[in-house]
Every structure is written in C-alpha cells, then in structure tokens.
Amino acid sequence: xxxxRKISEVKKIQSNKEIALIPTMGAIHSxxxxxxxxxxxxxxFNIVSIFVNPxxxxxxxxxxxxxxxxxxxxxxxxxxxxxxxxxxxxKEMYPKGFSTNINIGPIGNVxxxxxxxxxxxxxxxxxxxxxxxxxxxxxYFGQKDAQQCMVIKKLNNELNLGVKIFITPxxxxxxxxxxxxxxxxxxxxxxxxxxxxxxxxxxxxxxxDKGIKxxxxxxxxxxxxxxxxxxxxxxxxxxxxxxxxxxxxEITPPTLISLAAWFGETRLIDNILLK
Ligand code: AMP
Numbered sequence: 001x002x003x004x005r006k007i008s009e010v011k012k013i014q015s016n017k018e019i020a021l022i023p024t025m026g027a028i029h030s031x032x033x034x035x036x037x038x039x040x041x042x043x044x045f046n047i048v049s050i051f052v053n054p055x056x057x058x059x060x061x062x063x064x065x066x067x068x069x070x071x072x073x074x075x076x077x078x079x080x081x082x083x084x085x086x087x088x089x090x091k092e093m094y095p096k097g098f099s100t101n102i103n104i105g106p107i108g109n110v111x112x113x114x115x116x117x118x119x120x121x122x123x124x125x126x127x128x129x130x131x132x133x134x135x136x137x138x139x140y141f142g143q144k145d146a147q148q149c150m151v152i153k154k155l156n157n158e159l160n161l162g163v164k165i166f167i168t169p170x171x172x173x174x175x176x177x178x179x180x181x182x183x184x185x186x187x188x189x190x191x192x193x194x195x196x197x198x199x200x201x202x203x204x205x206x207x208x209d210k211g212i213k214x215x216x217x218x219x220x221x222x223x224x225x226x227x228x229x230x231x232x233x234x235x236x237x238x239x240x241x242x243x244x245x246x247x248x249x250e251i252t253p254p255t256l257i258s259l260a261a262w263f264g265e266t267r268l269i270d271n272i273l274l275k
Contacts, residue, residue, distance in 0.1 A: 002084035007133050020044035021136035025052045027067040027181035028076050031171040035140040038168050048077055049086040049130055056122030067181050102128055104151050110245050112147050115235050120151050127152055131161050139163050144170040144178050146256055146271045178270045190263035193229035200225045201272040204257045208274050213251045215239040235260040
C-alpha cells in the first residue's frame with residue numbers, strides 16, 4: 001500500500017485500472033470498510049484519503065476532539081489491501097493565504113447546514129480539491145450522511161467534475177445505531193439512549209407504511225420516542241423532499257426522514273429513505 005502525503009506524489013501513481021477515491025476523516029470503522037469493499041468489487045485502483053478537514057467544522061472544540069488514530073488506520077487499510085492512501089497535512093491542503101470557498105446554494109443551508117453554518121461549503125471545497133488532486137473515475141460515499149451525498153452529487157454535476165458517484169447503505173451496530181467515529185465519545189447510558197434514533201426512524205417509516213402521510217404527526221411520534229430518554233436533546237427531525245430537501249407537510253416519496261440529536265457532548269445524525 002502506497003502512503004502518499006504530498007499532492008505532487010499523487011501524479012506519480014501509475015495504474016491501468018480506473019481510480020476510485022474513498023474520502024474519509026480517519027478513525028476507520030466498519031462504515032468506512034463497507035465503502036472500501038464496494039470499491040474493491042468494482043475492480044478499481046483504490047485510494048482512501050484521510051484528512052480531518054478543519055474548514056467543515058463550525059465548532060473549534062468539535063474539530064479538536066475529533067477522534068484520530070492514523071497508525072491504527074494505516075494498519076487496518078494495509079490489511080485490507082487498499083492500493084494507496086492519501087494523508088496530507090493541513091498546510092498541504094490549505095497553504096497560507098488559501099481563501100477559495102465553494103458555495104453550494106440553498107441545499108447547503110438547511111438541516112445540517114443550518115445547525116453547522118459553513119459546514120457544506122467546507123465539504124464542497126475539500127471534495128473539489130480531492131477530486132482535482134486525485135482525478136478519480138469513481139468516488140464512494142455513505143448514505144448515513146444523506147445531505148452530504150446530495151451536496152456532492154450536485155457539486156459533481158454542476159461543476160462537470162465527471163466522477164461517477166456511488167452511495168452505499170448505512171452500516172449499523174447490532175442495536176441499530178449507525179456506526180460513526182463519534183460513537184467512541186458516548187458513555188454506556190448515552191449509547192443506550194442513542195438507540196432511540198434509528199428506532200424513531202423505523203417508527204416514522206412504519207407509520208408511513210400504515211398509510212399515515214401527515215409529517216407533523218409522524219415527527220411528533222418520533223420526537224416522543226427519542227425524548228423518553230432524558231439524555232437526548234434533539235436538534236431537528238426533518239421530513240423532506242429527497243430531491244431538494246424542502247420540508248413537506250404530506251409525504252410523497254421519495255422522502256428523506258432525517259434527524260440530529262445530542263447525547264451529552266456528542267452529536268449524532270441518521271436518516272431513512274421512504275421510496
Ligand atoms: P467520515 O470519515 O465520517 O467523513 O466518513 C467518510 C465516509 O464514510 C462518508 O462518505 C460517510 O458517509 C461514510 N460513512 C460513515 N459512517 C458510515 C456508516 N455507518 N455506514 C456507511 N457509510 C458511512
């Protein structure tokens with residue numbers, strides 16, 4: 001496995017296979033592994049990038065506390081026989097004086113974008129940079145970050161970046177909690193309480209499957225379930241059109257039910273798609 005730290009070294013990669021990029025912020029877990037497995041199935045030359053992108057964190061503490069374990073990440077990725085990893089330093093990606101910022105428009109200002117101002121501009125900027133540096137044929141992202149997937153697809157289309165985007169399903173633990181690097185920061189009772197997120201999403205889907213279309217009613221039922229635990233603090237529960245993320249009163253699929261909630265100092269997100 002090649003370990004690439006400099007942008008100039010990326011150009012030296014020689015492969016007659018198509019190139020696949022799997023962007024991550026490290027602290028590799030089974031969610032990341034599912035993206036890598038999918039890329040491997042497609043038989044490409046696989047590059048995993050590991051970069052905790054400072055400009056996508058509105059909150060400095062959240063950035064500082066973001067889990068990182070580069071040595072163990074490298075060992076895991078070596079065992080998986082990933083072809084190369086790209087692990088640039090911050091000054092390599094954002095040299096002094098860097099000021100470009102990609103504004104993705106309204107879709108970046110709702111939901112996660114509303115609670116994390118500037119987040120999607122940071123995401124769009126780093127993904128554009130990674131696509132420009134690596135020039136991948138394919139790139140892999142997880143449905144767990146549904147809004148991020150939409151932002152990246154839009155960016156890729158509107159700036160004609162020409163990358164084939166693959167979205168893979170959310171990997172969950174045995175209790176339904178979406179695997180996330182942030183789960184490491186939860187204590188036992190918070191972890192237990194966090195089970196309510198996926199349960200509430202399933203409840204939302206169940207109510208819809210029973211024929212209930214009223215978003216307000218469904219959101220209320222979901223909220224009641226989550227707030228049974230006193231540990232949880234909800235940022236939002238959204239029922240939105242899957243194409244533009246506009247909130248809808250009456251569900252007509254495709255609809256995205258998504259939510260964000262705090263458990264202590266840890267903020268988790270999750271979603272389910274109604275087709
Ligand atoms: P991150 O390191 O959190 O930026 O995630 C890197 C990529 O892995 C993103 O495309 C995420 O959507 C994806 N990902 C993170 N957690 C999961 C999960 N539980 N299931 C599937 N994909 C995931």
